[in-house]
Amino acid sequence: MTTTTPARTAPAVAHTRDELSAARADLTSGDVGVVMTMGALHEGHARLIEQARARHAHVVVTIFLNPLQFGVGEDLSRYPRTFDDDMRICTDAGVDLVFAPSPDVVYPDGDPGIRVSSGxxxxxxxxxxxPGHFDGVLTVVAKLFHLTGARSAYFGQKDAQQLLLIRRMVRDLDLPVEVVPVxxxxxxxxxxxxxxxxxxTDSDRETALCLSRALQAGADAAxxxxxxxxxxxxEVLVGEPLALVDYLVLVHPTTLEDVPEWYRGEALLAVAAKVGTTRLIDNTPLRVGPGGGRLDVFSEDPHGKDAP
Incomplete structure (x- = not known):
């Protein structure tokens, strides 16, 4: 006899603060993990949700295209908007609640006069x-921490500087949220x-592979x-002239300052380049020195008690 997997229930959707408050109250446990997104979800976001689902009774996903983190001439207007597809991913991943506000809900008085400074x-x-990008990121993340009331928040290692700054904000402002890297x-x-x-484009995508190849080559030499x-x-990047490199750095995971030649320990190898009309970033944590190589994430919170 053929058995079928029961269809998952679509998550509740809240668009306003009142709807979020009501839906949040319906969750039977205070044990909530949050995954913050700007929409256009993909397998990377699904992995964040999967990690949150494994640790919490409930998972909230926020879908908000935050205007504060886009500068003049950046791609806010053409950023992919795929809400129906995003909801399918959330449903398949077992999300309980999606908060998808408009800018006037998150910023009811318009452009906020007070923001979190990324320093x-x-x-x-x-x-x-x-310029100003991370002030916009931290401001909205802090607001969404408060609005969702989550115990933990899940962020990808791909946005390494963002992850570092969010962890620093949580520590410096004593926010009661655990930040989990994925x-x-x-x-x-x-x-x-x-x-x-x-x-x-197809040709752009082929060019873009030089970023991950460069990171792997660097890790292999660690x-x-x-x-x-x-x-x-x-050497890998020089061999791909169609990638216009903005930076390639090997930096300390806490200070983002270039590590000196004598340095041994964990470091961040990061690259940014323009491919076609698209600016891409990538990075890998690694250990430098004997026995060194690539890491998935850093071994501990870089803002722990022993951090400089």
Whole structure:
């Protein structure tokens, strides 16, 4: 006899603060994990949800295209909007509640006069290329922490600087939320999953593979020290002239400062490049020195008690 898997129940959807409050009250346990997204969900988001589902009685997903983190000339207007597909992914992943507000719900008084500052760390790397970006990220993340009332929040290692800053905000502002890193999810050929991959043409996508190949080459050379890591990664990028590299760095996972040649320990190898009309980022945590190599995530919270 053939058996069929029962269809999953679609999550409740809240668009307003009142709807969110009512739906949140219907969850029978206070044990809630949250996954924050801007929509255009893919397997990487599904992995975040999967991790949250494994640890919590309930999972909330936020879908909000945050205007504060887009600068002048950036791609807010053309960012993929795929709500029906997003809901199917949430349903399949067993999400309990989706909060999908409009900007006037999140920012009822318009552009907020007070924002969370990302400080010096937010002005480096991605922040140098996108001024104000991380202030917008931290502001909305802090608001969504409060609105969803989650115990834990799940963020991908692919956005390494964002993850670092959110952890720093939680620590510095004593927010009662655990931030859980989840390893980057990749295609079989190594390309890191990203909503912006939808912008890539077939030829762009082939070019974009140089980012993950550069990271792997750098990780393969990690046992020989920082110079070897940088040199190996750079050689891959130089061999792909269609990728316009913004930066390739090997930095400390807490300070984002370049690690010196004598350094041994965990470090972040990160790259950003424009491929066609699309700006892509990728990174890998790694251990530098004897026995070194690639890591999925850093071994502990870089803002722990022993962090500088």
């Amino acid at each position: 010096a760390l937010g002005a480096m790397l991605e922040g140098a290329a996108r 390893p980057t999810v990749r295609e079989a050929d190594g390309l890191a999953l990203s909503s912006r991959n939808a912008y890539l 046992t020989y020290g920082p110079s070897a890591v940088r040199r190996a990664a750079r």
